[in-house]
Amino acid sequence: MVKKRAVGYTISDVANKYQIHPQTLRTYEREGLLTPARTQGNTRVYRGEDLQRLEFILTLTRELGVNLAGVEVVLKMREKMAEMAEKEIQGRIGGRPPGACP
Numbered sequence: 001m002v003k004k005r006a007v008g009y010t011i012s013d014v015a016n017k018y019q020i021h022p023q024t025l026r027t028y029e030r031e032g033l034l035t036p037a038r039t040q041g042n043t044r045v046y047r048g049e050d051l052q053r054l055e056f057i058l059t060l061t062r063e064l065g066v067n068l069a070g071v072e073v074v075l076k077m078r079e080k081m082a083e084m085a086e087k088e089i090q091g092r093i094g095g096r097p098p099g100a101c102p
Helices: 011-018 022-030 048-063 068-093
Strands: none
Touching: 011 022, 011 048, 022 048, 048 068
């Protein structure tokens, strides 16, 4: 059973939940794919958004066979698309028509 801490999940909890080695999580962090929060004691703390991102990474690697370099590209594209969508929403709120320059 995964124990949820007051602020999130430990690396061992996450590794057990997703059946991966803790070193895999450290590798994902080193490669910039995950950025868990840290406690004052420097312990990694994984929150809900970290787990969602990890699930997406695992889907790409396990089910689709994407390597870590490909995962990085997909994650960057996903983030860029989210930024673009946010700008579009803000533009509509501000009264500009879709696709108009600021």
